Amino acid sequence: MSALTGTRELVRLALRLDRVRLPIWVLGIAVLPMTAAAQYLELYPTEESIREVGGFTSSTSLVALSGPMFRVSVGGLTAWKTLVTALVLVGLMSLFTVVRHTRAEEETGRLELVGAVVVGRLAPLTAALLTAGLANLAVALLTALGLLGTGLPAAGAVAMGLAVGSFGVVLTAVAAVAVQLTEGSRAANGIGAAVLGGVYLLRAVGDTGPVWLSWLSPLGWAMRIRPYAGERWWPLGLVAGLVVVLCCLAYVLAGRRDLGAGMLPQRPGPAVAAPGLRSALALAWRLHRGTLVGWVIAMALAGAIMGGAAAGLPEAFGSNRQVADVMARMGGSKGLVDMYLATVFGIIGLTAAAYTVQATLRLRAEEAGGRVEPLLATAVPRTRLALSHLGIALLGTAVLLAVSGLCAGLGYGIQVHDVGGQVPRLLAAGLVQFPAAGVIAGLGTALFGLVPRASQLTWAALVACLVLLELGALLGLDQWVVDVSPFAHVPKLPGSAVETAPLAWLVAVSVVLVGVGLAGFRRRDVR
């Protein structure tokens, strides 16, 4: 039996297990540039109309966020607006896929079951790499085909597809190494996410200053394929070289370690529980805290960058007379900045809600993993157990919104010398999103209590909210459809008046949903 025996079967198994998850990722990523291109073709039918955009895309903050805009054209704008997002998403997809089919399987012991029968030592890793590779191929093909369909130049479409797909392959290889280092799938995901964040930051700093830093970042390479802006193909060589090196490293490490073990040493922990670890809430906090800390850091950075970007807006627009006129009609530069910030906080609200969903569904993951049963066999009441996870989910969401508001306030306030004024304004803009996230938490709790198998639909609901927010107007949907999203009822802060009635309604709906979920959980069978 060779070390690769059974790879084909494992790939089939992985594709079978991911038959819903992967297509959603692939389609979601591939649709993004296509939709944007279609939108811009409509918005900017002429060469002149798009020139207006050129000025403000060169502001330092926006370059840090999305990279330089290499060419002012519909294609160039499409690539500038969507490439970074697509790269981050494809990176996450690849990371999660590899970790899921290697470490997570090892952790649960399922891999041992498979490993004992038909497969070679290196087959699981190879199968995970092939599965992620296939997903990346699909992303690349669909991205290119979708863009070709819009009628933009073919070379740009192919370059976009290759940029996105090749960066996915880089993260696939990074994940292959990460899973050799740690024993836990969460830790492997953490390492991978840190690498992704690192290459993003490296590029952000490089693009706004010493450009050689961008050339150290694989994310920078992908952007320098320059879709729709005089395509360059040789960065793909850099990508290929890095992938080969990382894969070799992964295989060497995989050959050296035992099944279930990691390369990083497992430190022994305390033999006795800390005095505080004596309640369901204390355990829940222990389970949630690592994830929450990661989120807080990410949201703080996002808030600071996006808030900082706001300061560059008036100067960028001020140089353009036409835009300056429009701005004056909208209430001057303050109106423009407020509009930008309100949009940003809409996105921050949805992002924080992703944490809400993750944390709310943690209890379901615990239940499916068989770790709720031993707790409920002690004197812990069901309601208290559910509320301990839900409480952390809600409190964590509030903290994330506050932190991003605070950091945005600081990032913008410092630049316009108005920290005292901007911080409270943007704190409010962050926290006002909370009731909408609460509805999502309520939905997750209700599903958990009534139809636990369908809990993951909470993610679908969040994606629906995102689609309604981003594309509702574009697709010409009726207002009542858009209003289904709780986020449609959040006041657009900063810059508009706060109406309390919609917020009160959102709170009421959350409370009802949570109540229904708790009642369901009290009545149903566990697992």
Add this chain to the structure above:
Amino acid sequence: MTHAITVTGLVKIFGSTRALDGLDLSVRSGEVHGFLGPNGAGKTTAIRILLGLIRADAGSARLLDGDPWNEATTLHRRLAYVPGDVTLWPGLTGGEVIDLLGRLRGGLDRRRRDALLERFDLDPTKKGRSYSKGNRQKVALVAALASEVELLLLDEPTSGLDPLMEAEFRRVVLEDQRNGRTVLLSSHILSEVEALCDRVTIIRDGRAVETGALADLRHLTRTSIQAELARPVTGLAELPGVHDLVVRNGHVGFTVDTTALDTVLSRLAEAGVRSLVSQPPTLEELFLRHYGTEAGQAGPDPASGVSR
């Protein structure tokens, strides 16, 4: 006599399968009660109902004079549970899990905890994800055995333990019984039940098929013998306690009651034993013999005097 557990006519339906189909079970206070049955017989389902984790569709269950569903949390202060398939939190050490579960139950005997760690040779500083199956089992066992409770619900507690640890487990349970604890021990290992239990209930397809004192169920523990002999053996069939005898070219195979083993083996030794394989019958075989569906094999041995 007071009862720690009284279950009558318990029914639980999962989709189209009746996991429990009118189960009766009664466990007296202070006894170690064996709960025997093959995989899928409904042992775990019954225990999960007793723990209030799932709800019975029909029938009644009383646990420590309380209702297992409505009074779950108060009852759980007085009992400890070891699941058959222990899953731990990957990031918590064994010691932390033991302390946490003990505290959530309302109390842990510190000295006993440390003594048990010693006896089971368990390292409490390892993280949940790095324990083997046997060690995960030990964590759950120590957590349950070290808590100050009157009732232990053990669901196949020795699965994954090596023989040394299994023996240690038996010693601990016998000590516990002397201290007045009640134990419900679900198992499919006959020898374990034999060593520990005062009374047993045998369950199959969600129903109790036998229940009674272990002494009355001795007939169930027949050893199966396969032997190759140098000379033909005579009179084996006439010996009391020998069943299902097959003789072929110096090869004999039969099953024998435990009480008759000594006589039978000396008879075999006279004939010159070349090779000998003996094994206790699996529960499954017992069920097939006593409760098989084939005509003529149904019904318990009328001579056994065991109540149904």
